[in-house]
Amino acid sequence: DNRMHKGFGCIWLVRMATKGYAVLHTGQKMPLIGLGTWKSEPGQVQEALQHSLEIGYRHIDCAAVYNNEAEIGHTLQEKVGIDKPVSREDIFVTSKLWNTKHHPEDVEPSCRKSLKDLKLTYLDLYLIHWPHGFERGDIAFPKNPDDTMRYDYVDYKETWKAMEKLVDKGLVKAIGLSNFNSRQIDDIINIATIKPAVLQVECHPYLAQNELIAHCQKRGLVVTAYSPLGSPDRMWRKADEPVLLEEPSIVSLGKKYGKSPAQVVLRWQVQRGVIAIPKSVNPARIAQNIQVFDFTLTEDEIKIIGSLDRNWRYIVPLITVDGKSVPRDAAHPLYPFNDAY
Numbered sequence: 001d002n003r004m005h006k007g008f009g010c011i012w013l014v015r016m017a018t019k020g021y022a023v024l025h026t027g028q029k030m031p032l033i034g035l036g037t038w039k040s041e042p043g044q045v046q047e048a049l050q051h052s053l054e055i056g057y058r059h060i061d062c063a064a065v066y067n068n069e070a071e072i073g074h075t076l077q078e079k080v081g082i083d084k085p086v087s088r089e090d091i092f093v094t095s096k097l098w099n100t101k102h103h104p105e106d107v108e109p110s111c112r113k114s115l116k117d118l119k120l121t122y123l124d125l126y127l128i129h130w131p132h133g134f135e136r137g138d139i140a141f142p143k144n145p146d147d148t149m150r151y152d153y154v155d156y157k158e159t160w161k162a163m164e165k166l167v168d169k170g171l172v173k174a175i176g177l178s179n180f181n182s183r184q185i186d187d188i189i190n191i192a193t194i195k196p197a198v199l200q201v202e203c204h205p206y207l208a209q210n211e212l213i214a215h216c217q218k219r220g221l222v223v224t225a226y227s228p229l230g231s232p233d234r235m236w237r238k239a240d241e242p243v244l245l246e247e248p249s250i251v252s253l254g255k256k257y258g259k260s261p262a263q264v265v266l267r268w269q270v271q272r273g274v275i276a277i278p279k280s281v282n283p284a285r286i287a288q289n290i291q292v293f294d295f296t297l298t299e300d301e302i303k304i305i306g307s308l309d310r311n312w313r314y315i316v317p318l319i320t321v322d323g324k325s326v327p328r329d330a331a332h333p334l335y336p337f338n339d340a341y
Contacts, residue, residue, distance in 0.1 A: 022273060022275055025220045028124060028197075030092050030222060031058050031275070032275050032276065033266065033275070033278070034060060035052045035279070035280075035286070036061050036279030037060065037062050037066055038063065040279060040281055042068060045068045046071050046074060046075050048286060051283050053079050053085070053086055055287055057286075059093075060092070060094070061224070062095045063095055064095065065099075065140055070117040073120075076093075088120075092124045093125075094127065094200075095123050095125075097129055097163070098140060099134040099152075100135065102152060103152075103158075106136065107163060107165075108169075111123070122172060124172075125172065125175070126171075126172040127175070131181075131334045133151065135150035151329075156180075163175045175194060176199060177196050179201060185219065185221070196221055199223050199224070200225075200226055202315045203223065203226070203274065204229065205268065206242065208306055209223070211341040213274060222275060223274050224275040224276070225277070227315055228266060230243070230244030231315060246261070249304050250308075253301055253304075264297070268306075271302060316337065317329065
C-alpha cells in the first residue's frame with residue numbers, strides 16, 4: 001500500500017532527524033550535520049575544527065583542492081585516536097578526488113596524499129569531486145592564456161573503477177559522487193561493483209533539488225547539501241542577488257521557534273533526510289549550526305520553505321566571454337549542469 005509506505009517514509013525521516021545521522025548502504029552512520037571546510041583560511045580551519053570537535057561535531061567534510069587538509073590533519077592528530085578526546089570510530093571524515101586526478105592510475109596516489117595530510121589510515125567517504133576532468137598534473141586549475149580551462153576527457157566510469165579498488169584495499173569505507181547529475185549517477189550505478197553511497201551537491205531552499213534527491217533516495221544514495229545556507233561569503237556574490245537568510249518566511253519561522261534563520265534552513269534539510277555541511281569559522285555560528293535537533297518544523301512549514309525553490313545555483317565557476325558572464329565548464333561534454341537535474 002503506497003500510502004502506508006509514504007507514511008513509513010515520513011516516520012523514518014523524522015526518526016533519523018531526531019537521531020542525528022543517516023545510515024549509508026554500507027551500514028555506516030553519517031552525522032546529519034558536518035563541518036564544511038571549503039574557503040576556510042589557513043590558521044582559521046584548525047581553530048574551527050578544534051572548537052567543533054569540543055562541542056560535539058563528528059563529521060568533517062574535506063577536499064584536496066581546499067588546500068587545508070594538512071592543517072586539518074594537525075588537529076585530528078591532537079584530538080582523535082587512542083587516548084585522545086575523540087575515538088577514530090566516532091568521527092566521519094570525507095575527502096574528494098580533484099579534477100586533475102581522474103586517470104585511474106592517479107586515484108590511489110591522490111587518496112593516499114589526502115590520508116597522509118589528514119594523518120588518517122582510512123577515510124569514511126571519498127568522492128569524485130566533479131564529473132569532468134582537467135588536464136593531468138599538479139596544477140589544480142590548468143588554464144589557457146584566455147583564462148579558459150585545459151580539460152581532460154577521461155570517462156568518469158574509468159575513474160569509478162579505480163575508486164572501487166580503494167575500498168578493496170581498506171583505504172576508504174565508502175565511495176560516492178559530488179556534482180553529478182541524475183543521468184551521470186545512473187551511468188555509474190550501471191557499471192558499479194560497489195555502488196555510490198552519497199551524492200554531494202549544492203542544495204538550499206533556493207535550489208531545493210527535489211527531483212535529484214528523490215532520484216538518489218530511490219537508488220539508495222544519501223544526499224549531502226553543500227552551501228546549505230546559500231554560501232553568503234562567496235567572493236563572486238552580486239549586490240542584487242537574493243539573500244537566503246533574509247527570506248521573510250525563514251526569518252519568521254526563526255522567530256516562532258526562537259532559532260536563527262540558518263538553524264531553520266538546516267532543520268529543513270535534516271527533516272528531509274539530507275545531510276548538511278555548513279562552513280563557518282565563527283565559534284558562535286559553529287555551535288548554532290549543530291543545535292537543530294531540539295525542534296521540529298511542521299509539514300506545512302517544510303512546504304513553505306520548499307516553495308522558495310527558484311533553481312538558483314550559486315556555486316558555478318564563471319568566466320567572461322565577449323563581456324558576458326558564462327559558466328566556465330559548460331562546453332565540457334561531461335559538465336553536469338546542462339541537464340535539468
